[in-house]
Amino acid sequence: MVTNPILVEILRGEHVESVHRGAVAVCDSDGKLLLELGDVAQPVFPRSAVKAIQALPLVESGAADALGFGKRELALACASHRGEPAHVELAASMLSRGGLDETALECGSHWPHNHNAAVALARAGLSPSTLHNNCSGKHSGFLCTCRHLNLNHRGYVGYSHPFQAMIREAMEDVTGAKHHAGNSAIDGCSIPTYAIPIRSLARGFARMVTGAGLSAARAKAASRLMTACMAEPFFVSGSDSVDLPLMQAAPGRIFVKNAAEGVFCAAVPELGLGIALKCDDGAERGSAAMIAAILARLLKSDEALSEKLSGLARPAIPSRIGEAVGSVRPTPILAG
Amino acid sequence: MVTNPILVEILRGEHVESVHRGAVAVCDSDGKLLLELGDVAQPVFPRSAVKAIQALPLVESGAADALGFGKRELALACASHRGEPAHVELAASMLSRGGLDETALECGSHWPHNHNAAVALARAGLSPSTLHNNCSGKHSGFLCTCRHLNLNHRGYVGYSHPFQAMIREAMEDVTGAKHHAGNSAIDGCSIPTYAIPIRSLARGFARMVTGAGLSAARAKAASRLMTACMAEPFFVSGSDSVDLPLMQAAPGRIFVKNAAEGVFCAAVPELGLGIALKCDDGAERGSAAMIAAILARLLKSDEALSEKLSGLARPAIPSRIGEAVGSVRPTPILAG
Numbered sequence: 001m002v003t004n005p006i007l008v009e010i011l012r013g014e015h016v017e018s019v020h021r022g023a024v025a026v027c028d029s030d031g032k033l034l035l036e037l038g039d040v041a042q043p044v045f046p047r048s049a050v051k052a053i054q055a056l057p058l059v060e061s062g063a064a065d066a067l068g069f070g071k072r073e074l075a076l077a078c079a080s081h082r083g084e085p086a087h088v089e090l091a092a093s094m095l096s097r098g099g100l101d102e103t104a105l106e107c108g109s110h111w112p113h114n115h116n117a118a119v120a121l122a123r124a125g126l127s128p129s130t131l132h133n134n135c136s137g138k139h140s141g142f143l144c145t146c147r148h149l150n151l152n153h154r155g156y157v158g159y160s161h162p163f164q165a166m167i168r169e170a171m172e173d174v175t176g177a178k179h180h181a182g183n184s185a186i187d188g189c190s191i192p193t194y195a196i197p198i199r200s201l202a203r204g205f206a207r208m209v210t211g212a213g214l215s216a217a218r219a220k221a222a223s224r225l226m227t228a229c230m231a232e233p234f235f236v237s238g239s240d241s242v243d244l245p246l247m248q249a250a251p252g253r254i255f256v257k258n259a260a261e262g263v264f265c266a267a268v269p270e271l272g273l274g275i276a277l278k279c280d281d282g283a284e285r286g287s288a289a290m291i292a293a294i295l296a297r298l299l300k301s302d303e304a305l306s307e308k309l310s311g312l313a314r315p316a317i318p319s320r321i322g323e324a325v326g327s328v329r330p331t332p333i334l335a336g
Numbered sequence: 337m338v339t340n341p342i343l344v345e346i347l348r349g350e351h352v353e354s355v356h357r358g359a360v361a362v363c364d365s366d367g368k369l370l371l372e373l374g375d376v377a378q379p380v381f382p383r384s385a386v387k388a389i390q391a392l393p394l395v396e397s398g399a400a401d402a403l404g405f406g407k408r409e410l411a412l413a414c415a416s417h418r419g420e421p422a423h424v425e426l427a428a429s430m431l432s433r434g435g436l437d438e439t440a441l442e443c444g445s446h447w448p449h450n451h452n453a454a455v456a457l458a459r460a461g462l463s464p465s466t467l468h469n470n471c472s473g474k475h476s477g478f479l480c481t482c483r484h485l486n487l488n489h490r491g492y493v494g495y496s497h498p499f500q501a502m503i504r505e506a507m508e509d510v511t512g513a514k515h516h517a518g519n520s521a522i523d524g525c526s527i528p529t530y531a532i533p534i535r536s537l538a539r540g541f542a543r544m545v546t547g548a549g550l551s552a553a554r555a556k557a558a559s560r561l562m563t564a565c566m567a568e569p570f571f572v573s574g575s576d577s578v579d580l581p582l583m584q585a586a587p588g589r590i591f592v593k594n595a596a597e598g599v600f601c602a603a604v605p606e607l608g609l610g611i612a613l614k615c616d617d618g619a620e621r622g623s624a625a626m627i628a629a630i631l632a633r634l635l636k637s638d639e640a641l642s643e644k645l646s647g648l649a650r651p652a653i654p655s656r657i658g659e660a661v662g663s664v665r666p667t668p669i670l671a672g
Contacts, residue, residue: 003339010597010618013521015531017381018597018618021357045353108656111451122458133656185349186661195351261346261354281617282346282354320444320469325522 004038004280007334008289010317012326020286022262024277024294024334027202029212031176034273035294036199037333043195044278047187049259051138052078052225053204056170057163058141059221063148067097074228075235076137080258082238083112083132085120090235091136098144105130106157107139107189114238135189137235142191157190164192171196174214174222175204188260198276205267205274209255212272226267230255242288246295249308254299256291258284264291268298285328289313293330300336310335340374340616343670344625346653348662356622358598360613360630360670363538365548367512370609371630372535373669379531380614383523385595387474388414388561389540392506393499394477395557399484403433410564411571413477416594418574419448419468421456426571427472434480441466442493443475443525450574471525473571478527493526500528507532510550510558511540524596534612541603541610545591548608562603566591578624582631585644590635592627594620600627604634621664625649629666646671 003021010018023038033040055077058064064074073094081087095101109128112118121128130136139157146153146163156163159181168179177196187193206212209226211219229236233247236257246256246266256266262279264287275294279286292313300306313335317326339357346354359374369376391413394400400410409430417423431437445464448454457464466472475493482489482499492499495517504515513532523529542548545562547555565572569583572593582592582602592602598615600623611630615622628649636642649671653662 012381012529012597015379015381015519015521017521017531018616020617043351045348045351106657108658110656115447119458122455123461125459183351185351185353186655186659188655188661190655190657190659193348195353261348280354281356281619281622283617283619286617319522319524319526320446321442321526322444323522323526325524 002039002042005333006331007037008279008286009329009331010285010326011329012317017326020283020289021280022278022286022290023198024275024290025199025202026273026275026294026298027199027206028272029203029206029210029274031199031203033199040199041197042278043183043197044201044263045185045193045195045261046201046265046276047193047259047261047263048080048135049201049257049263049265049276050171050204051080051257052208052229053171053174054138054167055141055225056174056218056221057166058145059224060217061145061148063145066148067094067144069094071228071231072235074225075232077141078225078229078257079137079236080134081137081235082114082117082241083128083134084114084117084238087137087235087238088131091131091140094137094140094144098140098147100143100147100153102129102131104143104153105133105136105139106155107133107135109133114240133189139189159184159192168194173218174207175200198278201265201276202274205255205265205276206272208274209267209269210272226255226269242284245312246292246309249312250299250305254295258288262287264288266291266295268295271298273298289328289330290334293334297336338375338378341669342667343373344615344622345665345667346621346662347665348653353662356619356625357616358614358622358626359534360611360626361535361538362609362611362630362634363535363542364608365539365542365546365610367535367539369535376535377533378614379519379533380537380599381521381529381531381597382537382601382612383529383595383597383599384416384471385537385593385599385601385612386507386540387416388544388565388593389507389510390474390503391477391561392510392554392557393502394481395560396553397481397484399481402484403430403480405430407564407567408571410561411568412473414561414565414593415473415572416470417473417571418450418453418577419464419470420450420453420574423473423571423574424467427467427476430473430476430480434476434483436479436483436489438465438467440479440489441469441472441475442491443469443471445469450576452575469525475525495520495528509554510543511536534614537601537612538610541591541601541612542608544610545603545605546608562591562605578620581648582628582645585648586635586641590631594624598623600624602627602631604631607634609634625664625666626670629670633672
């Protein structure tokens with residue numbers, strides 16, 4: 001087994017307190033590796049990082065057009081949102097246009113990831129519903145697709161449901177990696193997730209933004225989803241997400257998607273490149289610094305942008321009175 | 337630099353999704369290593385793991401007796417509590433007996449770590465105060481000691497305040513490791529924290545429970561603090577902490593103290609041993625599994641207890657509908 005390198009250090013004062021190891025792949029749409037750190041053949045569960053690929057059937061089936069979904073709805077279908085009121089309302093609206101409501105969602109519920117939204121919900125004496133689940137937009141897209149295709153939506157999260165076979169087909173086509181029961185497990189929102197090589201994920205996102213290697217219809221659907229996410233980054237993420245400032249740093253030029261267990265996928269359309277990475281230990285602070293540092297490196301010809309991205313890879317760590325007592329620091333092997 | 341071994345695996349289905357590396361030292365009070373995994377000479381910031389040592393001046397100064405502090409108050413002075421009402425009320429009572437209130441606390445505030453306590457606070461339309469800070473018991477103990485010693489308590493968190501010099505003296509005496517500006521940084525609650533070897537921390541906790549190598553007065557104070565923590569584990573931790581079930585598994589026989597950034601310290605009085613460990617990446621789920629697995633290993637002659645501790649090292653990972661979709665697993669090098 002390859003020991004992945006230390007890519008991110010957590011400093012307290014001037015001392016390294018903790019470290020994050022990981023692997024990073026940057027690929028073009030042919031799967032050619034432009035940059036690799038650590039074991040990029042390592043299979044990882046992409047979790048929420050592939051929601052945009054999982055949303056292809058929503059567009060390809062015609063469901064999105066039939067229901068009048070614009071960029072915000074498509075972005076939310078690709079989102080790990082923070083459970084803010086605008087996210088919850090839009091997910092409810094998508095379901096409603098599909099003739100359903102939140103009782104059809106099989107993702108379970110949790111308190112909003114956005115702190116202010118969670119406090120506001122509690123202050124109102126309410127408890128979270130399935131609409132607050134960070135995956136409710138994705139699931140709403142799934143349900144609307146099932147309805148449009150006249151598939152019985154009950155059990156749509158199950159491995160053997162025909163809708164999940166559609167997802168597998170799209171995932172295999174885009175990433176080139178096999179998806180089957182043997183490399184599957186169950187995600188937090190109850191749908192299957194499949195462990196595939198990091199480099200396959202990177203190639204997949206290069207294809208999502210270039211369309212290369214995809215059918216014309218799929219390339220068009222992919223482009224529409226990626227464009228929607230970059231145009232409406234708040235609806236793919238939320239106010240206090242690590243994704244939002246990365247996409248806001250260069251509107252329309254960077255797609256990123258954070259996922260559980262330290263996975264991040266990204267794409268840079270102008271370079272025709274896809275990026276995938278996994279922080280070995282699953283920490284978001286590690287993966288967030290990794291993706292920001294890699295983007296800063298890939299986009300270094302745009303000095304102002306690269307500096308902004310580099311700053312996002314180095315957040316301060318505050319004490320409880322707000323004093324900076326530590327910081328995050330990409331290692332030279334990562335920062336380049 | 338030594339690469340610490342993988343001690344804990346995070347499984348999704350049957351597949352390893354993430355891993356946690358770390359180092360573990362088990363020492364007697366002479367500093368003899370009974371067990372070592374990874375680099376035990378590595379300096380780590382113990383953060384909240386050494387609160388019981390930091391509470392020695394409270395007892396040794398006579399402040400605790402003068403203010404009528406019993407086991408609960410002493411436990412809270414050693415605690416990273418979860419901000420539950422009983423914790424908050426007792427911290428306020430300690431301060432009040434010392435002639436102070438929460439405005440004297442310099443630790444800053446944060447929402448209670450206990451989820452139900454946080455929701456209840458929000459539902460009541462309130463915001464957290466310094467009393468909800470997980471360190472408020474420790475800081476209340478500090479303040480009461482300052483008052484008893486007629487030290488001006490303002491700025492008691494600062495490196496150069498005479499009270500912090502008392503803490504350094506106690507820390508050096510118990511652990512045998514040097515504490516100075518060069519190995520210091522600032523903790524989340526604004527007091528200094530000092531990076532010292534893992535094995536020094538383990539030896540320190542062996543001394544805390546055996547008294548060996550300490551003055552008679554210090555040994556008595558240490559024994560009183562450790563006994564208080566084991567007698568009142570809820571006041572050292574809280575309802576949903578990882579510490580509480582470990583101490584409840586064998587009342588009076590196990591002391592554990594969790595800390596930020598993947599540090600755990602522990603002691604087993606009947607074996608005369610101290611334990612210290614650091615999860616490289618700072619994850620609590622890693623350090624919690626490590627300490628439970630090490631305790632299960634050290635106490636294997638008590639089969640029922642060892643099995644219970646081993647179970648605590650292997651929690652299930654639920655989906656949002658509560659289905660077990662993964663689990664935590666100590667590796668053979670850790671489990672023994």
